[in-house]
Amino acid sequence: MDPLPRRRARRWPIVLACVLLLLVMAVAVADRLAAAYAERTMASEIKKEGFPTTPDVTIKGVPFLTQVVSRDFHDVRLKAKNIAEGPLNITRLDARARDVHVDSGFRSGTLGSVDGSAFVSFADLAKAGGEPAMELKAAGPGKVQANVDLGVTEGTATASVTKEGGNIRVKALSVEDFPLEDLGDTLDFTVPVSGLPMGLAFQSLTVGKDGVSLAITGRNVKFTDQ
Structure with a gap:
């Protein structure tokens, strides 16, 4: 009769391990569900600060529930697309917020610092500059190139x-096949960049393969339940 109780006794560590594993899994699922709720709520409120559509908000850091207790988040990512900025359309915005503090309902708070980029396609840049038919392409650091047709002649500028x-300035430097002064105002325009969502500021720009990337920043950016 002794072997049977021993077998049962040996099962207890296995049962206990399974119970602990299930508890860990339940906590992990609850953690992710809470994070998803917080992300959706925060995104809905941030949208009211100048975004045309609800941005994608991702709160980094595991476990999430420990961050909820203090309502402080060290790393929050924001993504949005097709933001109308005056005459300019921003194709996409990617930003990282640090030191984010929110209220208990995640409906208002402060982003301690925000850094990221706003991408503008060449097509949208030309359209905002009053040259919708002009096809721009990268021509090296800080430069673009375009074929221009003046009716009686054409060339590559x-x-x-x-x-x-606070503007993007596009100014012709040179042109092939005819004098630069013949271009007039063609390929010479200024596009204002002001009133970005959440009061973000445009700091610098780089010309890439498909468009222009604007470095954007913000400090102590607030969002509220309006």
Whole structure:
């Protein structure tokens, strides 16, 4: 009769391990469900700060529930698409917020710092500059190139793309086949970048293969339940 109780006794560690595993899994699922709820709620409120559609919000850090207790989050990612910025359309915005503090309902709070980029396609840049038919392409660091047709003649022009105050400045530098002065205002325009969502500021720009990336920042950015 002794072997049977011993076998049962040996099963207890296995049963206990299974119970603990199930508890860990339940806590992990609850943690992710809570994070998903917080992300949706926070995104809905942040949308009211100048986003045309609800941005994608991802709260980093595991476990999430320990962050809820303090309502402080060290790493929050924001993504949004097709943001109308005056005459300019921002194709996509990617930002990282640090030191985020929210209220108990995740409906208002402060983003301690925000850093990221706003991408503008060449097509949207040309359209905002009043040249919707002009096809721009990268021509090296801080430069773009375009074929220009003046009716009686045409050629390939190169222009610089720089930050000038709070604007994107596109200015022709050279042109093949005819004098630069014949271009007039073609490939010479300024696009304002102001009123970005949440009061974010445009700091610098780089010209890439498919468009222009704007470095954006913000400090102590608030969002509220309006």
